[in-house]
Amino acid sequence: MVWLTFSSSPSLFLGFLIFFFLPFCHRNRMAMAQDDLGWFCDNAEGNYTTNSPYKANLNHLLSTFTTNQIDYGFYNLSYGHDHKAYAIGLCRGDVRPDTCRSCLTNSITLLTNNCPTQTNAIVWYEDCFFRYSDRSLFGTLDLSPTRFVVLPVTNNVSDARFTQLATDLLQQLTPRAASGDSRLKYAAGRIAVPNFPVLSGAVQCTPDLNSDDCSNCLDASIAQVRDAYDTVPRVRIMKPSCNIRFDINRLFQDPPASSPPPNFSNTTTTTNTSPRGNKARKLVLVLVPIIVVVLAALLLIIIIILRARNSNKKNEIANEESLQFDFDTIKIATNGFSDANQLGRGGFGAVYKGRLPDGQNIAVKRLFQGSKQGDEEFKNEIVLVAKLQHRNLAQLLGFCFKQNEKLLIYEFVENSSLEKFLFDPIQRESLDWNTRYNIIQDIVRGLVYLHEDSQLRIIHRDLKVSNILLDAEMNAKISDFGTARLFEHDQTRGDTRKIVGTYGYMAPEYAWHGKLSVKSDVFSFGVLVLEILTGQKNNRAQTNKEISESLISHAWRSWQSGNSLDIVDPCLKSGSKIEMARCIHVGLLCVQENPLERPTMTTVLLMLNSGSTTLPRPSEPAFFINSNYSKMSEQFVDHSSTQDVNELSITELYPR
Structure with a gap:
């Protein structure tokens, strides 16, 4: 009876799983889900196995990481001789030590759960970031990966001035942060304009960087603000070596008072734990994988059930209805694809200017009817391009196909090519x-x-x-x-x-x-x-x-x-x-x-x-x-034309 109930209602089954296994989960997991800004497991740099020397060194390093004394929110530690493990942790400059340690503890838990075999991983939180690797991280400028975060705004606040004000503020803060010493490279401030919300900002580098590397990292981040976040007032841009942030709903503080600075040289930890501590650690290392495997197996069962129930449904494109235009509407918009409306002609079709009933100007690419591209391949490629949203990319509005007619509809770009x-x-x-x-x-x-x-x-x-x-x-x-x-x-x-x-x-x-x-x-x-x-x-x-x-x-x-x-x-x-x-x-x-x-x-x-x-x-x-x-x-033959205007070519079928 229980199985019948779950198979007919996967959501009840999932609820049962969450209720049953919740006591085994770390009690900070809920807090982690609320304020982590993202993580990255680097598959390109290789993986490690459960019994490898690197795994043992990394486990030891992570288990003792936050027990080391800090005053300025920066950890730089390593452990081992062969296959050494390295780790860096940095808290935001205005975070207190107890909050910093809590954030880093959550970071370690998240990465070990979500990147179980990758030798290189990084996670960003609102209050800190943490990364580990099998290579030395100290004093190295790393600009990627980059994490972009746009935070929700309570009121519908949108104004183009946010971007300019934020850029000006962050550029003013950059030299202050870069001039910091080996303990702290952080600067915060705010800018006020009459009849406009107060905008606060903060910039920070890992203090192991020199002044030039810090400035270069922050400059690269600031250059990306205008590209992606026009009129957005709450933004975080996080890189491995630096981060910038601006916000209208909070005030970033100056660093809290602290005791004399620690030595941030590249430290190797060699602390020996007690037999009781080793036993507890081994118990955790045994139980956690078992719980993860059980949860993964049960979730896999749910996925199989859902896929079986949907096996007879037609495989459709995501959001196809929102992208597809009516052929007659486009034909009217282009005056029947008249020569007077033709903007250009290329290797895959002609481009026409059109005007939709709502007054919007469009550019319509009409593919030649001899194109070998099938309907499914045509629609799948449309979905691929539709996911690309950037001010410096031509925006795809939709598509249309009717019998042998295949059309692409783009924003109209006034000045041609x-x-x-x-x-x-x-x-x-x-x-x-x-x-x-x-x-x-x-x-x-x-x-x-x-x-x-x-x-x-x-x-x-x-x-x-x-x-x-x-x-x-x-x-x-x-x-x-x-x-x-x-x-x-x-x-x-x-x-x-x-x-x-x-x-x-x-x-x-x-x-x-x-x-x-x-x-x-x-x-x-x-x-x-x-x-x-x-x-x-x-x-x-x-x-x-x-x-x-x-x-x-x-x-x-x-x-x-x-x-x-x-x-x-x-x-x-x-x-x-x-x-x-x-x-x-x-x-x-x-x-x-x-x-x-x-x-x-x-x-x-x-x-x-x-x-x-x-x-x-x-x-x-x-x-x-x-x-x-x-x-x-x-x-080689030129497969494109130099006469295209507002043009996007669709490729003929070939292995990709």
Whole structure:
């Protein structure tokens, strides 16, 4: 009878499980669920086994971690000789010692439960963060992973001034925190504007960082505020080496008074516990896994039951109804897909301007009826792109399909593509240096989101000037995800047997061997930067018989001779020469032949936003000898068009 009740009502069964096993759970688990800001188990750095030496060292380190005396909220400990375990804990600068220890204790419990085999893990709470690893963490600047948290607001408060005020406040606090000593690098403050809520902020680095590393970490975090949190008044951005926060509903305090500072050198603990303590610890280590296994088994039974009950239901796309448009509505909006409404035409279809009944302007991509992409693949790809939400990405509004008709509906971007301006001798005059520099930064922010900050890790594979759209304020938006490739967050590279993209922008390891990674997009970005700076196409040697070398080769020779600014577009009669030279340097770093030497887009963002950062010397770029282009042109075909406007291509079916 009991089994019949549970099988007919899984929610009652789950309730029984929670009621029965609740006494075995740690009594602080409820508090943990309320204020943890997120955790990250790093699968890329490897796992350990139950009986491994690292596991034993880590268990010992964690069991004695919070028994060590602290006064400034910073722990840095290690244990073991072979397969040593390292751990760092940091509490917010205004947290008292008892609250700090409680937070770190909760952190240890959460990570050991949620990252049971990963050698590297990190968790962020409101009052502290904690991480452990099999490598030394002391004095090392780590900018990833990054955790973004937007806290709920009691009242519906939204104002664009929040972003600017928060950025100004955090930038004022950064030098104060960076100038702190080895005990504490923390600063808090607030800013008040008449007839506007008081905004409080706090910035903090791990005190083992030097002043420059602390400033760089905080600058990188502050640069991400405007990208993701326009008009949001309660935000946390957490990195392994630093964190920033601002809020209208609380006041961050100065550090509490404390006793003389401890020594924060890289300490190795060798404390021996008593036999009674060892026995209790062994008992805990035996009981906790048993409880976890039982709970996991029962939850697995619930999942199997729910899946069995839904096995006869049709597998539908999540939120399909909210994304799908009526075909007749789109046909009317585009005046029957008239030639007068056509904005452009590419390899996969034509793009039309339309106007919905509510007055909203849209761009409609009408795929050619000969497309081999099936309905399910078409809809699944739509859902993938719909999950990408960022101000520097073209926003997908929905889709439509009817018999052989397949349509993509996008936001209408007023100024078409960057190509229409950059390579037009008249329109190019309107692109002054400030506009071009802002476009470069917008592209960087969009790529950082795709590579690091979105729920999905996306490699674009076809980044070029025609796929950069410009809105009414000349803000850049990356478009055309038809050839994009989805990666797991712990996946660093992949292989493909079909090369898609645009000749001249493809990285050599991808074009020749099908080796794909985020560094493929970095290479394309480097080409883009050089084109934006010069107003010339990268394959200029192929289109102009009077020119004997590619743009990359030309930029490299000029940089080597110390005359890098000679390649700058003559239209740029004013603007910061330092910024121009720095962008050329960054562009050459991005097009280096060895993908391991190219920077990540997060590093590029830091290079562009921190003038004090010293840039490394680039090595010889790929395709330096112009004959390489000819060799490539015989092997690869451009699968996209340079005439697309407001365009997003859908790929033909191929293994991903």
